[in-house]
Amino acid sequence: MVKKITAIEFNKIVNYVIKPNDNILSFLYEVYNLSIDSIDELIKQNVISEHFVNQSELIFYIVGEYIYSTSGRSAEEIESFIKNDNIIASMASVSADKYITLSMFNYKERKIGNRFLPPISSLNLYLNFILNILQNYKKNDPKNTLIVDLLTKSISISRCIASLLVDGYETEAFANWRTLHELECTLVVIAKHYKECLPAYLKHMHYAMVFKKGHSDTPEEEAIFMQLKEEMKQHDLKSKDMKKFIEYGWLYSVKGISEDQTFKLNFRDGLEKAAGLSSYNNRYELSSEIIHSTPSLIYSSKDYYYYLTLLSLYESFFRLEKVFLVLFSSSVSKDDMDKYQAMKNIYYVQLVNIHRIETRKFELWKRRINKQK
16 A cells, blocks of 8 residues: 655645645645555556555646646636546546556666766766856847857757657657757858858848748848849759758858859758768768658667767767857856866866767677677
8 A cells, every 4th residue: 555645745745846725735635645546446456566656756747737727727717626526536547647657657768878977967067058158148139149049059959869868769869960960060151151151141041031931922022032033043043943042052152162063052062061071971861861760760779879879969069169169258257268168177078088988889889789790
């Protein structure tokens, strides 16, 4: 039998989440008691084995059900809601089901990474540090904040990739790295050729907004379409190239790119090449196969994609950190810069060493797999 906690103990836990009145607390405690009774009944019937019940988790499911069910209701409606015996019984049953299914018997992927080990924890510390700094910068004004906006989204996606790796979703993490790689290429090019690229990038953003509407409702939009077509003519582009020009045409502002006979309006032969990151093309193509649900996704090796994603994430981070450092060093006090440098002296060096170690582990894993074939 599961030992129930007292109303006083229950109220302490609930008050960490919400601050309900006494009537609501009584309602929630009644739901809790019925939930425990449901779990006990399943134990008696040998449907589930006797199991330590995490009281806090069960209570959080109950509180979550209550918050969602009463959202938008008036005080009078909530009062009526908590007096309904059918609702109490239903909420207790649902809360017990969710606890049993999602806490006791939650399906978990085999995990290779661990959020407490340095390959993830040290990277997350550094990413978190940067995000906390970036939140103080002005955003969402592309004319003045494009670098900050691109960098913030890149670091945020990096955190997402690390979380997916920890949870055992390696191919999903690698698919997200593809997006991160596209973002970092854009960021690297714009940061390097800021004066030339910024106005071009903003112009093509505007082109994209008008193009998505699909038609021109105003003389201003018609003029934009005419300007767009005229620019395409200057580069010997046809109507069928319009979408590609809108997406990648801003790259023509990069000095010397028009003279490159191999340049094309796409990612591989355009943006990635302009960023000097063509060496990642094979990884990018492999990530594209994952996204498009080829057998590479269905029959993937968890270990292979864990190492490949982790190493790719680290390498992207090293480049993003360089952009961040230039941005940060140009706009902070000497004291703040000294604090950042002190943190970097410890953790950046560690991250470089971790990348070296994980690269070695990946090579050893591949050799072992090849020997088994």
